[in-house]
Amino acid sequence: MQNSPFIHLFNVANKYCFYDVNKNNVLEISKEVYDYLLNSDTSNENVLSEIKSLKNRGYLSTKRITKIEHPMTPLISNYLDNKMQMITLQVTQNCNLRCKYCVYGGDYKTRQHSNKTMTLEIAKKAVDFFIAHSSESDRVGIAFYGGEPLLNFNVIRETVLYLINEYPGKQYYFTITTNGTVFNDENLKFMNEFKFGIMISLDGDKQTHNANRRFKNNDQGSFDTVIKNIQYIKEHYPKLNELMAFSVVLSLSSYFSGCNDFFTKLNPGEEHNLVVSTVSNRYKENCEADAVKNINEENILYQRYEIFKCILISIGRLEEKHVSNMIKRFYAQIKESYDKLYITQNGVQDIEHPAGSCIPGVFKLFINADGDFYPCEKVSEESKSARLGDLDHGFNLQNIESGLNVGKIGEDLCNNCWAYRYCKLCLMVVDDIDKLSVRKKVQFCKTIKQEVDMMMREYVFINQFRNIEND
Amino acid sequence: MNQTTLLPVDIESMPIIRFSNNLVDDLNITSAVSLKGWGIKSIDSIDYKSTLTSIELINSLKYMEMKNLILNKPSRFCDFTQHIFPYIKENREQIEKIYSCWTSVHNILEEFSKNNDIEYIPLKYNMEDPTVLSYELSRIRTPIIFSASLEERSDKFSTQMALYNYFSKKGYNVQMVGTKQYGELLGVINFPQFMFEKKYSNTEKILKFNQFIKNIEINTVPDLFIIGIPGSVGPFIDNISTHFDDMAYLISNAVAADITVINTLCTPMPPANEVFLQLQYKYGWVIDDVVINCFLLDYSLSKTLKKKEYIKICPEYIHKFVNKANENYNEDMFFSYDNVNKLCTIIESKLVDYGTSNLI
Numbered sequence: 005m006q007n008s009p010f011i012h013l014f015n016v017a018n019k020y021c022f023y024d025v026n027k028n029n030v031l032e033i034s035k036e037v038y039d040y041l042l043n044s045d046t047s048n049e050n051v052l053s054e055i056k057s058l059k060n061r062g063y064l065s066t067k068r069i070t071k072i073e074h075p076m077t078p079l080i081s082n083y084l085d086n087k088m089q090m091i092t093l094q095v096t097q098n099c100n101l102r103c104k105y106c107v108y109g110g111d112y113k114t115r116q117h118s119n120k121t122m123t124l125e126i127a128k129k130a131v132d133f134f135i136a137h138s139s140e141s142d143r144v145g146i147a148f149y150g151g152e153p154l155l156n157f158n159v160i161r162e163t164v165l166y167l168i169n170e171y172p173g174k175q176y177y178f179t180i181t182t183n184g185t186v187f188n189d190e191n192l193k194f195m196n197e198f199k200f201g202i203m204i205s206l207d208g209d210k211q212t213h214n215a216n217r218r219f220k221n222n223d224q225g226s227f228d229t230v231i232k233n234i235q236y237i238k239e240h241y242p243k244l245n246e247l248m249a250f251s252v253v254l255s256l257s258s259y260f261s262g263c264n265d266f267f268t269k270l271n272p273g274e275e276h277n278l279v280v281s282t283v284s285n286r287y288k289e290n291c292e293a294d295a296v297k298n299i300n301e302e303n304i305l306y307q308r309y310e311i312f313k314c315i316l317i318s319i320g321r322l323e324e325k326h327v328s329n330m331i332k333r334f335y336a337q338i339k340e341s342y343d344k345l346y347i348t349q350n351g352v353q354d355i356e357h358p359a360g361s362c363i364p365g366v367f368k369l370f371i372n373a374d375g376d377f378y379p380c381e382k383v384s385e386e387s388k389s390a391r392l393g394d395l396d397h398g399f400n401l402q403n404i405e406s407g408l409n410v411g412k413i414g415e416d417l418c419n420n421c422w423a424y425r426y427c428k429l430c431l432m433v434v435d436d437i438d439k440l441s442v443r444k445k446v447q448f449c450k451t452i453k454q455e456v457d458m459m460m461r462e463y464v465f466i467n468q469f470r471n472i473e474n475d
Numbered sequence: 476m477n478q479t480t481l482l483p484v485d486i487e488s489m490p491i492i493r494f495s496n497n498l499v500d501d502l503n504i505t506s507a508v509s510l511k512g513w514g515i516k517s518i519d520s521i522d523y524k525s526t527l528t529s530i531e532l533i534n535s536l537k538y539m540e541m542k543n544l545i546l547n548k549p550s551r552f553c554d555f556t557q558h559i560f561p562y563i564k565e566n567r568e569q570i571e572k573i574y575s576c577w578t579s580v581h582n583i584l585e586e587f588s589k590n591n592d593i594e595y596i597p598l599k600y601n602m603e604d605p606t607v608l609s610y611e612l613s614r615i616r617t618p619i620i621f622s623a624s625l626e627e628r629s630d631k632f633s634t635q636m637a638l639y640n641y642f643s644k645k646g647y648n649v650q651m652v653g654t655k656q657y658g659e660l661l662g663v664i665n666f667p668q669f670m671f672e673k674k675y676s677n678t679e680k681i682l683k684f685n686q687f688i689k690n691i692e693i694n695t696v697p698d699l700f701i702i703g704i705p706g707s708v709g710p711f712i713d714n715i716s717t718h719f720d721d722m723a724y725l726i727s728n729a730v731a732a733d734i735t736v737i738n739t740l741c742t743p744m745p746p747a748n749e750v751f752l753q754l755q756y757k758y759g760w761v762i763d764d765v766v767i768n769c770f771l772l773d774y775s776l777s778k779t780l781k782k783k784e785y786i787k788i789c790p791e792y793i794h795k796f797v798n799k800a801n802e803n804y805n806e807d808m809f810f811s812y813d814n815v816n817k818l819c820t821i822i823e824s825k826l827v828d829y830g831t832s833n834l835i
Contacts (some may be wrong), residue, residue: 078792079771086514086787087773139514140787142552143780172558173510173551 009064010352012422013041016461019468023460025422026065026351028344030460031058067352069419072411074357080408083366084399088138092147092381093130093163094372096121096156101183101226104216105255105283108151113437114384121156122373127163129395130371135171143175149370149381154186161194168198179203181251183217184230192237196244202237203279206230206250208263216255234270249277252330256283260303264310264328271329280330307331314338315462319469338466341459344426357411358418358427364407365392365399379407383432390435406440407431414442417449423456476503477572479543482559483508484515484532486628486770488547489522490655492530494636497661502543506531510558513551522630523769523790524812541566546575546584547657550628555580560587567591574598576656598656600668605686607679612729613689617650617697618826621732621760623704623723625750628785629738630768632658633812635703638736639663641819647698650691654703664691666705670722677725684729699826702726708754727758733829734822735760741771741788741796747804763825764818765809767797 010025020038023030033041037054040046041064058064076083097120102109108117131146138144146167148160160180167176180195184204195202207213214225238245250271252263267278310331316322318338327335364379371377372385375395383390390407393400410431411418418424433448434440477500481491484507495504507530509515518532519525544563553559555577563570564587575584576598588595620638624631632655639651651663658665667687670680688700708723737754744750751762769788776784788796793811800809810818 078795079786079788082771082786082788082792085789087776087784135512135514136516137514139516139520140785171510171512171514173512173553175552 007066008044009041009066010068010420010422011041011064012457012460013038014457014461016464019464021460021464023422024063024065025425026067026348027063028346028348028425030345030463031063032464062351065351069352069356069424070354072357072409072415072418073355074361074408074411075355076363076408077405080363080405081401083363084401084404085137086140087366088134088144088369089141089367090145090147090369091130091134092149092368092370093122093127094149094151094370094381095127095153095159095163096151097373098155099151099183100155100185100220101152101217102220102223103218105253112384114386117151120373122159122375124159124162126373126375126395127159128166129375131163131167131171133395133398134369135167135174138174141174143177145177145179148178148180150181152183152186153180154182154191157191157194160191164194164198177201181205183226184233185219185226187233187237189240192241192244196241199247200244201247201249202244203249203251204230204234205253206234207253207255208258209266212258212263212266215258216253246275249279252278252280254280254282254300254303256300258300258303260306260330264306264330267329278330278332280333310334315466318466321469338459338462341426342463345463356424357409358421358424358429360428361408361410361430364390364404364431371395379431383435384437387435387437389438389440390431410434410440410445413440414445417445421449421453423453426456426459427452477501477543478505479503479545480505480541481507481530481545481547483510483547483549483551483553484518484521485509485513485549485551486522486630487550488545488657489524490630490632490636491545491547491657491660492518493524493633494640494661495530497636497640497663499660499662502545502660504530504545506533506540508533510551510553523787523793524633541570543572544570544574545657545660546573546577546580548577548579555583563587567593572596574657574660578656598659599665600656600671601665602668603687603690604667604669605683605690607682607686610678610682612682612685615685615688615692615700615730617692617700618733618829619700619702619730620734620736620822621702621704621726622736622738623760624707625709625737625739625744626707626742626772627783628768628770628772629707629740629766630812631703631736631738631766634736634738634766634815634818635701636661636663637812637815638701638819638822641816642699642701642823645823648695649699649701650695650697651701652688652691652703654705666703670705670725677721680725681729684726688730700730702730702732708758723758727760732760734763734825736764736766736818736822737762738766738768740785741767741769741793747800747809763808763822765800766815766818767793767800767809767811769793769812 012023014021015038019032020035021030021032022041034054036048036051040051040055046052055064097115097118099117107114110116134144153160164178178198179201181203184206205217207217210225210227213227217226218224219226237248254260310328311334313322313327314331314335317324317327317335365377368380369377370379370381370383377392377394377399378385378390379392389403391400392404410429413434429445429448434444436444479502481488481504484492492504492507507518509532515521515532518530560583570593572594573584573588574596575581581597585595622631622635632653635651635653639649642649652666653663654666656665667684669675669683675683691697704723704726706722754760754762770785771788773784773786790813797809797811801807
């Protein structure tokens with residue numbers, strides 16, 4: 005395998021192509037050349053001549069990665085010392101809802117709901133730590149997370165005021181992720197003043213939302229309260245309204261088409277971003293089996309149809325207004341992915357690392373109510389390998405280095421991987437509480453390769469009709 | 476000695492502290508102020524260069540005593556009206572003199588100084604504007620050192636000042652045309668304003684710059700010129716501009732350098748000989764030495780945030796980086812600021828050698 009060209013072959017309808025890993029470029033080739041590259045067997049002079057020509061242009065190189073190591077590894081401590089960008093504060097582990105799919109509900113290998121709250125002392129200590137480690141960042145952010153963070157609004161308010169008054173000389177932005185049920189004029193006025201970005205969890209129409217998102221004290225659905233609050237914000241806090249977004253979780257009981265209709269009505273001008281995700285299987289026992297169980301075929305068909313419409317938009321055959329609000333991000337992602345496809349002169353280096361992982365703690369650091377560090381809010385607070393330190397002792401460099409170099413887990417999987425430049429492998433993907441897991445990586449590799457392969461096929465298809473780069 | 480405060484201190488104004496012995500008007504920097512949100516831990520931590528100074532770092536403007544002020548526009552986020560001016564106003568009775576190269580607030584400070592009986596000294600680029608009488612370049616007989624940079628934030632001014640001090644202390648008559656507006660405070664000649672004027676053609680700028688240098692040569696009869704070249708010479712990298720312009724090209728046409736020192740970031744670059752060849756083709760420079768600064772440009776983050784983003788790099792990493800660069804190039808031509816004295820010695824030997832072997 006080491007002597008064969010480092011390429012990925014694929015075909016779309018009647019087009020035959022290969023992606024050259026060293027050049028980072030997709031080329032269309034004849035069926036004969038495609039067959040030759042697949043089987044290495046031909047006596048056809050034209051094919052051999054075409055292969056020679058491609059090699060002369062620098063394609064079909066056999067150069068592969070010899071060692072997996074993230075290029076940022078020697079720079080980790082420099083980044084951690086002065087380039088932190090954002091912290092997420094878990095101001096409380098308490099929540100007034102008991103959502104059926106909630107990762108803190110007891111079905112996952114992570115902490116469970118509790119009444120623990122972050123003290124103002126810990127929050128201030130977190131702010132001090134953040135400023136001391138972000139001397140080269142001019143614009144930094146604090147995200148407030150829970151539980152339901154507004155249950156500890158006092159700490160949120162005091163933390164923001166402490167930061168603003170104590171540390172002039174930076175641009176600050178604030179965000180909050182909330183279930184949308186505990187707004188009042190006091191917290192809304194404050195968030196309005198400090199231009200909070202608000203992410204409200206809202207799963208769709210009343211039936212869909214209430215199926216999962218229910219109050220803890222009476223087991224009633226929270227839909228009516230959330231909608232009433234959204235309307236109130238729209239009427240009384242127009243600036244806050246502009247910074248409002250919705251987090252939509254699709255579960256087995258959700259119907260994509262119904263949710264889509266609902267958000268089209270709620271959000272007709274599309275002024276609010278929708279962040280759509282499915283119920284997480286990560287950190288769940290038997291997560292593979294669960295992933296299969298969670299498939300709702302009707303939802304998948306509907307989503308694929310909407311994605312197909314995105315492709316039609318890309319080639320100029322459909323207007324943007326016809327695509328679902330919930331899938332719109334896919335359209336932006338198409339172009340984003342294609343921006344990464346450019347011819348590189350450097351080729352594959354001896355030492356590389358699959359794309360995807362960032363230096364844990366630098367671009368985002370999750371600090372829980374006790375002051376312990378994790379890469380982000382999606383990582384289990386039970387995890388030993390993902391614990392990045394704490395406010396008393398600072399960063400745990402060893403865990404951060406292994407978190408950055410997750411490609412080293414099952415290194416052979418990456419050395420020969422044609423999709424490594426487009427990988428999304430990160431610490432969270434391979435975290436298995438006590439250790440980083442090769443099994444989880446193998447599973448992820450399969451999915452990511454399928455995704456990248458699909459991205460390239462779409463690229464070739466769309467390019468037949470429209471030059472994407474010049475669009 | 477005139478007790479002076481530097482307001483605010485960041486990477487852009489650090490040379491004022493590092494070369495405070497050069498300060499004119501008997502100015503004595505006793506304190507330097509940074510905004511607390513910048514997270515600066517100590518003066519030395521701003522650029523990881525040791526300063527051996529007793530200057531106090533003040534992280535809050537609330538408790539400072541002001542007498543003489545040197546104001547410099549920082550490269551960091553800082554709102555003059557919100558963060559700086561209130562404290563100047565509050566201390567108006569203590570302040571005697573304000574030196575400022577914060578161009579955008581000149582009018583505010585001028586009026587404030589006038590109303591409060593404070594001496595206001597705006598620091599500007601050199602306003603001398605030589606008249607060009609013919610389309611002929613004068614020959615400069617004095618050796619010239621260019622200090623240019625591949626990237627922004629390369630701190631080429633510090634290299635210029637280090638060279639200036641080294642040769643001055645050795646007794647040479649050195650004339651330096653520096654790239655900072657506060658250069659005149661450190662006793663050097665400020666870069667001429669006409670080079671930034673849009674009303675002149677490139678040809679006029681070349682002729683004027685040549686005449687500007689010639690005039691200095693005639694008036695001061697120097698042993699050596701050190702010329703800092705503003706801006707950087709690096710090309711666009713993807714969609715990140717290095718804000719290069721044709722200044723390097725214009726200056727290189729106006730006068731020829733005997734020694735060229737390139738300043739750059741601690742960022743992996745293409746093989747050095749390729750870079751040197753490009754610079755030779757573009758500007759006619761034969762690169763003698765490279766000084767590596769303590770910052771790294773994070774391309775990926777810069778692309779994401781649509782703004783150049785830098786990481787401060789510790790001295791240990793820079794030493795390794797410099798050693799590796801020298802190993803790869805098979806010659807000791809890469810330096811960090813810590814061994815800039817060695818660089819000066821090498822340049823001096825070269826110039827002496829040129830002077831001995833050249834008849835004209």
